[in-house]
Amino acid sequence: MSATATETTPASASTTTTSKPLGMRVNGKQWHAPKKAFRPTKGLTSYEVRVKARADMAVMKAKEKEMKEEKEAERKQRIEALKEKRAAKEEKERYEKIAEKMHKKRVERLKRKEKRNKLINS
Known part of the structure; x- marks a missing residue:
């Protein structure tokens, strides 16, 4: 068992150390990161990929809009609902205030009359 473990270790170690060691930089600026090769076409994608990405984005935007x-x-x-509730409460308080001064049946008649006027006017 120990023999197989020693065989695999040097193989994996040799692959990591096979990378070419970098010497001194010619310009003397060792503190800078080494530059990569300039490849202007590296980030470009095919037309089909761009179309698919746009379609996916459109679907996502439509879903977001629907949710909003x-x-x-x-x-x-x-x-x-809150406005309706407040309006009903105010109307009820107003009728209670009127009921203090007038007879109950007269207040009921006023309610019916006002409701008819509201239906006609709206």
Whole structure:
């Protein structure tokens, strides 16, 4: 067992040490990182890849837009419900205030009359 372990270790060590050691830099600036070769076409992609990426982006944007619209609709619905609730509460308080001064049946008649006017005007 120890013989096989010693055989694999030098092989793996030799592959890591086979890289050519860098000597002194010609310009004397050893503190700079070594430069890579300039290859202007390295980052370019094929047309098909770009089209696919654009299509994926369009699908993602559509989904985001749909989610935002859903969220906004939910928000508007909550606001509308709150406004309706507040309006109903104010109207109820107003009728209670009127009821203190007037007879109950007269207040009921006023309510019906106002509702008819609201239906006609709106």
